[in-house]
Amino acid sequence: MWSFLLVFGLLCWGSHGSVTCKNDLNAEVDWYILYKIPRMDHISSGSTTGTEYFYIDSSGRNEELSNINSPNGVLGNTLRPLFRPIRNMEETFGFISYSDQPPGCGADPKRFGHSKGLVMVDRTGTGVWILHSTPRFPFRRDQNNFWPNSGNKHAQTFICVTFNYNQFTTIGTHLQYINAFPFEHYIPDNFHEELKNVVKWTEGSPYISDKVEVSLLTSNRNQGFKVFAKQANADEEVGDLYLSIAKDIRSDVYAQTWGCQPKRSLSYCSTDISVINVEDIAVGNRWMWKPKVDHSKWCVAKDQNTHWTCIADMNRAVSQYERFGGALCIHLEKVQGxxxxFAIHPQRCLKRPHPVCDPDSDGDNLQLIG
Structure with a gap:
């Protein structure tokens, strides 16, 4: 009898206490990247609903999956520790949901960074950092209602990484560097000061750095990552996140950012380093689209001897150079590949695209906070 109770208790704790990235089979993975497909009609392979996605993870899987909004899918499984009332959360668990476009409101762009993500941590073990591009995500802390319907329209990216608790001092500091807006959170008093300071957004002024902040992280299974926090400056040479990344990794980069960003910057081309906009994206075996329907933000090293790929917060435009934000970069050849x-058509230097864009409602009619 006692053996049964002990095993039952351990199973129950494991279902709540294991804070890691999870795949669609609810198995733990060290990290994964999702590239969600935009909703599209009249394509040769048939229409898409906008819930399909391409999945890459630390186990070597790379495949097309569907139903990103499923309660038992990759995101639903990973977010499960979040789907409880705060009063029922263990004292060893904490979380921060941050976004410049949270559900039902908006963050003051003069005070807060252009960034979206989620931190969930078990103080006695591991936690996850999810960096993504989807407005209003998670929509609710509800297994059946975490995905915003507005998220179906455009392509989006997610990266989830499992880290040991000690790495969250660096992550907490990074979130302060980018002035992330924490729209929902629960961080107990015995957590790292760096995480507690993230949620004290009403105290003091925004953090302003006079340089690009670059930090190294190591995942739970020893995968190397690099995290960038950009400067806020209208000068492209200073404020362009992707140019800062290219200079640091010493490689030209291909960059995909929101194609309908007002006054979107051209490719940056010089004899020393270049940031080359992507004009067409092809994912999987049958999907292709243009940046005007792609809200993701990422870049990849052009030099195939420099294996960096970054999932990022920022678009490329002067209005974005003036804001805070950053990127989480993985150093792995297969991800770079x-x-x-994906980047099948780079933009030639000095060629200005004229995308025909549908109105983007992601930021309309939102009450600013801060």
Whole structure:
């Protein structure tokens, strides 16, 4: 009898206490990247609903999956520790949901960074950092209602990484560097000061750095990552996140950012380093689209001897150079290979595109906070 109770208790704790990235089979993975497909009609392979996605993870899987909004899918499984009332959360668990476009309101762009993500942590073990591009995500802390319907329209990216608790001092500091807006959170008093300071957004002024902040992180299974926090400056040479990344990794980069961003910057081309906009994206075996329907933000090293790929916060425009934000970058050849194949048509230098864009409602009619 006692053996049964002990095993039952351990199973129950494991279902709540294991804070890691999870795949669609609810198995733990060290990290994964999702590239969600935009909703599209009249394509040769048939229409898409906008819930399909391409999945890459630390186990070597790379495949097309569907129903990103499923309660038992990759995101639903990963977010499960979040789907409880705060009063029922263990004292060893904490979370921060941050976004410049949270559900039902908006963050003051003069005070807060252009960034979206989620931190969930078990103080006695591991936690996850999810960096993404989807407005209003998570929509609710509800297994059946975490995905915003507005998220179906455009392509989006997600990266989830499992880290040991000690790495969250660096992550907390990074979130302060980018002035992330924490729209929902629960961080107990015995957590790292760096995480507690993230949620004290009403105290003091925005953090302003006079340089690009670059930090190294190591995942739970020893995968290397680099995290960038950009400067806020209208000068492209200073405020362009992707140019800062290219200079640091010493490689030209292909960059995909929101194609309908007002006054979107051209490719940056010089004899020393270049940031080359992507004009067509191809994912998987049958999907292709243009940046005007792609809200993701990422870049990949062009040099195939420099294996960096970054999932990022920022678009490329002066209005974005003036804001805070950053990127989480993975150093792995197979990931770089996927993203180089995604970037099928680079923008030639000095060529200005004129995308025909549908109105983007992501930021309309939102009450500013801060």
């Amino acid at each position: 996927h993203f180089l194949r």
